[in-house]
Amino acid sequence: MLSQPSKKYQPFAQVNLPDRQWPSQTITSPPRWLSTDLRDGNQSIIDPMDGVKKNRFFDLLLEVGVKEIEVGFPAAGSTEFDFIQGLVRSGKVPEDVYLQVLTQSREDLIRTSFESLEGAQKAIVHLYNAVSPAWRDIVFRMSKDEVRAIAVEGAKIMRDEAAKRPGTDWHFQYSPETFSTAELDFSIEVCEAVMEVLAPTPDQPIILNLPATVEAATPNIYADQIEYFCRNLPNRESAVISLHTHNDRGTGVAAAELGIMAGADRVEGCLFGNGERTGNCCLVTVALNMYTQGVDPGLDFSDIDRVIETVEYCNDIPVHQRHPYGGELVFTAFSGSHQDAIKKGFAAHEVQNDERWRVPYLPIDPADLGRNYEAVIRVNSQSGKGGFAWVLEQDQGLKLPKKMQSDFSRHVQFMADDLGRELDASDIWSAFQNAYHVQIDNKHFQLVDYEESRASDGTRIFAGTVAVAGEEQRVSGRGNGLISSVMSTIEDSFGLKLKIRDYTEHALGSGRDARAAAYLECEGENGETIWGVGIDEDVATASVRAVLSAANTAVG
Ligand SMILES: CC(=O)SCCNC(=O)CCNC(=O)[C@H](O)C(C)(C)COP(=O)(O)OP(=O)(O)OC[C@H]1O[C@@H](n2cnc3c(N)ncnc32)[C@H](O)[C@@H]1OP(=O)(O)O
Ligand SMILES: CC(C)C(=O)C(=O)O
Numbered sequence: 001m002l003s004q005p006s007k008k009y010q011p012f013a014q015v016n017l018p019d020r021q022w023p024s025q026t027i028t029s030p031p032r033w034l035s036t037d038l039r040d041g042n043q044s045i046i047d048p049m050d051g052v053k054k055n056r057f058f059d060l061l062l063e064v065g066v067k068e069i070e071v072g073f074p075a076a077g078s079t080e081f082d083f084i085q086g087l088v089r090s091g092k093v094p095e096d097v098y099l100q101v102l103t104q105s106r107e108d109l110i111r112t113s114f115e116s117l118e119g120a121q122k123a124i125v126h127l128y129n130a131v132s133p134a135w136r137d138i139v140f141r142m143s144k145d146e147v148r149a150i151a152v153e154g155a156k157i158m159r160d161e162a163a164k165r166p167g168t169d170w171h172f173q174y175s176p177e178t179f180s181t182a183e184l185d186f187s188i189e190v191c192e193a194v195m196e197v198l199a200p201t202p203d204q205p206i207i208l209n210l211p212a213t214v215e216a217a218t219p220n221i222y223a224d225q226i227e228y229f230c231r232n233l234p235n236r237e238s239a240v241i242s243l244h245t246h247n248d249r250g251t252g253v254a255a256a257e258l259g260i261m262a263g264a265d266r267v268e269g270c271l272f273g274n275g276e277r278t279g280n281c282c283l284v285t286v287a288l289n290m291y292t293q294g295v296d297p298g299l300d301f302s303d304i305d306r307v308i309e310t311v312e313y314c315n316d317i318p319v320h321q322r323h324p325y326g327g328e329l330v331f332t333a334f335s336g337s338h339q340d341a342i343k344k345g346f347a348a349h350e351v352q353n354d355e356r357w358r359v360p361y362l363p364i365d366p367a368d369l370g371r372n373y374e375a376v377i378r379v380n381s382q383s384g385k386g387g388f389a390w391v392l393e394q395d396q397g398l399k400l401p402k403k404m405q406s407d408f409s410r411h412v413q414f415m416a417d418d419l420g421r422e423l424d425a426s427d428i429w430s431a432f433q434n435a436y437h438v439q440i441d442n443k444h445f446q447l448v449d450y451e452e453s454r455a456s457d458g459t460r461i462f463a464g465t466v467a468v469a470g471e472e473q474r475v476s477g478r479g480n481g482l483i484s485s486v487m488s489t490i491e492d493s494f495g496l497k498l499k500i501r502d503y504t505e506h507a508l509g510s511g512r513d514a515r516a517a518a519y520l521e522c523e524g525e526n527g528e529t530i531w532g533v534g535i536d537e538d539v540a541t542a543s544v545r546a547v548l549s550a551a552n553t554a555v556g
Contacts, residue, residue: 012217015184015224022223022262030290030297032266033283034068034242035061037311039102041274043073045315051083053314058087060310062094065300066283070100070126070268074116075109084116093121098171100124105154114161117168124207125162126173127154131190132182148190151176155197172198173207175244180212180221184228192234200238207240208233209268212255214277215248223258230263242266245281247273252281253324257289271311272319272326285324292363301325304369331366332375334422336384339377343386346373379423381416388412388428395425397508398432401519404531411435436533437552438545444469444555445490445548450541462486462540466548468494482540483520486547496551498530499523503546505539518542522550530554 037057042048049057054072061069071087072080084101087093099120103113105127117123129150130139136147151174162170174194176187191208200206210229212222222245230241243259243266245252256267269275273282284307287297301307304326308319321329333339338361345359352358357365366376377390385405392398400408411431416423423431437443448465455461459479466475466489473493477485483503491497502521509515516539520532532550534542 012221015221015228017224017228020224020227022227022258023220025261027257027260027290027293027295030287030295030299031260031264032068032240032242033066033287033297033299034070034100034266034268035066035270035283036070036244036268036280037061037270037274037314039070039072039100040268040276040280041270041315043076044274044276044279045317047316048079049314050079051086054083055087056310057314059092060307062097063300064271064307065298067096068098068100068124068266070102072116073102075103075112081112081116085118088117088120095121098122098124100126100173102126102128103154105129105150107153107157110154110157111161114165118165120168122169122171124171124173125158126175126207126209127151127158127194128175128177129154130177130213131187132178134181135178144186148193151190152193152197155194159198171204171207172200173209173242174198175209175211177211178213179210180225181214181216184225185232188229188232191239195235195238200235202237205238205240207242207266209242209244209266210259210264211244212246212252213244215246215252215255218249219251219255219258222255223262226259226262226264240265242268243281244268246276247278247281250278252279253285253289256281256286271307272323274311274315274317282324284326288325288364288369291368302368302370304371306370325364325369328375331362331371332378333361334378334380334387335382336387339384339390340386342376343390379412379416379428380421381413383412383416385409388423391425391428392432396429396432398517398533398535399506401502401504401521403502403521403529404519404533407529407531408432408435432533435553436531436549438533438535438549443548443552445494445551447541447545447548448472450544452540460540462544464544466490477544483543483547486544490547490551494551496554497525498547498550498554501529503543505542508535516542518546520546520550522554524554 038054071084074081074084093099101113101116103109113125131147136142140147158172176190179187195206198206210226230236233239241264243256243264245255267286269281269283271284273279284301287299288301290297308326312318319326321327333342341360342362349359374394377387379387379391389400389405415431433440446467448467450464453461461478462482463476465472475486475489487498499522501523505516505518508517515535515537518534522530524530530550530553532546534545534549536542536545
């Protein structure tokens with residue numbers, strides 16, 4: 001008989017909170033942030049960081065603006081202990097930054113933890129023990145009273161160790177590990193017992209960190225648990241409620257956000273969600289999500305690629321291409337309809353009078369993270385006109401008329417299907433040059449020389465030489481009739497008849513690089529549409545080149 005995996009798991013218990021308030025709350029200010037990259041992140045990677053990497057990561061966290069940093073687990077060994085002591089002695093920890101360390105509730109480990117922070121200005125010692133039934137029964141094999149006693153004993157040692165070192169501004173943190181899978185009233189009971197020992201006050205609060213050590217339910221349940229805890233904890237005003245979510249069900253960020261709505265003051269996590277198993281809550285995501293609610297997160301990710309570079313180096317894990325905000329592809333559209341909307345969005349943004357961000361498909365301005373707009377649109381076989389038009393505009397400055405985009409579209413589609421890969425800017429530019437004979441040799445009609453003069457009434461006079469399959473022919477024209485004059489010369493001299501339907505031009509580049517682009521829509525002898533493009537120093541030459549481009553296209 002086939003086993004039934006669903007029978008192995010129990011439905012998660014709801015929290016009895018019929019008057020829950022969190023669903024109607026909004027996030028209006030950022031929480032306190034704690035990075036546990038150097039602890040929870042570090043304990044989960046294949047090769048934990050050495051001192052060099054830890055220092056580099058620490059410096060990054062300072063640059064980002066994190067003020068509470070869990071720097072390690074001092075009792076784990078000399079790498080950890082020495083790094084932490086080295087940090088304290090280095091003098092590089094700013095006055096407003098708290099170093100946090102984690103310890104099990106075991107006397108020797110707690111003492112070692114305090115020793116590692118000897119000389120620190122501000123420090124948080126973080127004590128933990130698991131409280132949920134499975135850990136009580138399986139790991140500790142202890143009753144509730146005995147598990148509560150682990151926490152209380154550890155708190156007493158913390159209190160006494162801190163008292164021996166008055167030179168440091170000590171703060172205490174307690175985590176009822178496995179909080180989200182424990183009985184809520186028992187977690188409150190244990191936290192209350194710890195508070196009795198440490199005697200926090202509103203001015204000197206304890207941090208109670210409530211972990212979803214293993215994420216086991218939907219984020220609304222975590223939010224209920226947080227709200228219930230906040231409402232029922234005696235002396236709530238003497239506690240900072242901190243969240244520590246993991247991502248086992250893929251909702252670590254959502255749980256943290258709902259937890260803030262439910263009354264929490266602080267969020268622990270790792271950059272780009274590194275951490276045990278599927279990772280910790282991603283601090284980058286929670287922080288940057290705040291922008292889209294009009295809230296300044298107080299963390300600086302304005303050069304996100306530099307942040308990624310350091311995080312990848314230290315963790316030796318790549319940031320996924322789809323990772324919110326940071327991934328290489330998160331601001332990139334390959335598909336036609338997305339490209340169309342993004343291109344229109346940028347155009348609208350340029351002419352609007354305020355800074356409001358309203359570009360379709362881009363929840364945040366990539367520039368706010370130090371990304372440029374080049375990679376916003378990339379072209380492959382799923383792309384549309386907006387895609388290559390954007391690339392040509394960004395890369396070459398060309399603003400193709402709408403109808404010409406449709407014409408060029410078939411060339412791009414053919415190339416993308418033929419090559420079966422993404423087309424980069426140089427692919428698109430060479431497809432464009434080939435399609436319209438722009439600035440390439442081996443053309444049928446070529447402009448050999450060109451000169452312009454003025455008649456006594458100021459009218460421009462153009463005279464030039466066109467080579468047709470090597471045979472040179474003089475062409476000329478006057479004033480506004482320049483294009484039609486060149487066309488009639490071509491018709492008279494070479495027998496090629498084209499009718500002008502439309503003409504557009506625009507400036508290209510600026511300053512010494514200033515040029516002009518001209519687009520000519522013509523009708524061939526059989527009523528077909530023929531496009532010509534000219535790019536040159538000035539509009540007159542560009543328009544002559546556009547005629548020759550159309551002539552070349554007509555003869556194929
Ligand atoms: C959810 C989290 O991320 S918690 C943080 C986890 N991080 C780490 O463990 C990384 C650093 N840890 C280490 O280097 C090692 O675990 C050490 C050096 C601290 C301790 O190693 P060991 O002495 O071998 O103990 P170990 O960690 O295996 O723990 C096992 C014992 O501690 C007990 N224990 C586990 N957690 C706790 C706790 N929070 N408080 C008190 N006792 C605990 C276990 O019940 C077990 O007791 P037993 O030996 O009587 O059965
Ligand atoms: C020690 C605690 C906070 C922890 O890492 C967890 O429960 O995941």
